[in-house]
Amino acid sequence: MPRRADLRSLLGSYVPATVQETEHRRAMQDLIDAAGDPFSRYHFTPGHFTASAFVLSPERNRVLLLRHAKLGLWVQPGGHIEPNDDDVVVAAEREVAEETGLTDLELLSDGIFDLDVHDFPARPGGDPRHFHHDVRFLFRSRSGAAVVGAGASAIAWIPVGSAAGIAAGRGRGDESVARALRKLRDF
Numbered sequence: 152m153p154r155r156a157d158l159r160s161l162l163g164s165y166v167p168a169t170v171q172e173t174e175h176r177r178a179m180q181d182l183i184d185a186a187g188d189p190f191s192r193y194h195f196t197p198g199h200f201t202a203s204a205f206v207l208s209p210e211r212n213r214v215l216l217l218r219h220a221k222l223g224l225w226v227q228p229g230g231h232i233e234p235n236d237d238d239v240v241v242a243a244e245r246e247v248a249e250e251t252g253l254t255d256l257e258l259l260s261d262g263i264f265d266l267d268v269h270d271f272p273a274r275p276g277g278d279p280r281h282f283h284h285d286v287r288f289l290f291r292s293r294s295g296a297a298v299v300g301a302g303a304s305a306i307a308w309i310p311v312g313s314a315a316g317i318a319a320g321r322g323r324g325d326e327s328v329a330r331a332l333r334k335l336r337d338f
Contacts, residue, residue, distance in 0.1 A: 154190055157238045158200070158286065159183050165263040168334060175266040179284045189284075192231040198271070198282030202242035203229020205264060205331060206253065207291045207311075214314045214335060215292070216328075217250055217303035224325045225318050229285065230302065239286045247290065251306055252298040256290040259338075264289035265331040287331060289338070311335045 162180055167173040182189045182197065190200050205227050206215040216225045228250040229243060236242040240258065248254050265287040273280040299306050309317055315332040318325055 154232075154236075154238055155183055161239070161262050161286070162266075165266065167266065169330075171330075172266050175268045175284075178268050178282075179266065179286070182284055190232045190236075191234075192278075195279055195281040198268070198284055200232055200239065201230060201283045201285045202232055202236075202239040202246060203227050203285055203287050204243040204247045204256075205287060205289050205335065206247060206251070206256065206297075207259070207289070207335075208295050208308055209291065209293055211291060211311075213308040213310055214332065215251060215253075215297055216307055216309055216314065216318065217299075218305040220302050220304045223304075224328075225307075226325055226328050227287070227331070228303075229287070240288060243286075243288045244290075248300075250300045250303050252300050253292050253294070253296070255293040255296075257293060259289045259291055263287065265334060267327040267331070269325075269327050285327075289335075 162176055167176050187194050192199060217228055219226050228247045230246045232242040236245060244256055247256060263286055267285045268282055271281055271283050297306050315329040318328040318332055
């Protein structure tokens with residue numbers, strides 16, 4: 152399957168920034184070789200791949216965050232990989248378009264920007280608890296003309312220097328998002 156080979160190559164060339172990211176990469180490398188389709192949203196044990204994007208403004212001084220409609224957290228655009236997505240980069244671009252309306256994206260790195268494996272809680276009458284193995288990319292929007300789309304209750308362009316604090320949300324936010332946003336300070 153080409154998606155497995157593409158992602159295996161991307162993970163193999165990615166240099167994790169922390170010990171935690173090294174552990175995330177190892178879990179993802181194991182998942183690629185798992186039975187079944189690890190790209191399917193219905194692959195619950197141990198979880199499945201997702202794709203997301205940190206999107207910088209045209210000037211690269213702000214990052215786009217959205218308030219997740221179900222979770223109520225400020226996060227980057229992203230979500231499940233669909234069967235017709237050629238690879239994880241295409242999936243991340245599609246998610247940005249669906250959630251923010253942005254289609255004028257420029258990939259800013261040759262590969263992965265960040266990796267995270269996080270627990271996704273069970274939903275009553277829905278999916279069981281499982282893990283999202285999130286492969287994250289860094290883009291720049293050429294226009295900055297974002298709108299609230301599917302899955303978001305709000306969007307905002309946040310100065311790069313303060314974005315990690317907003318994502319962390321005084322201890323009630325998402326530390327994995329805040330951790331990735333801190334990387335942007337050095338980009």
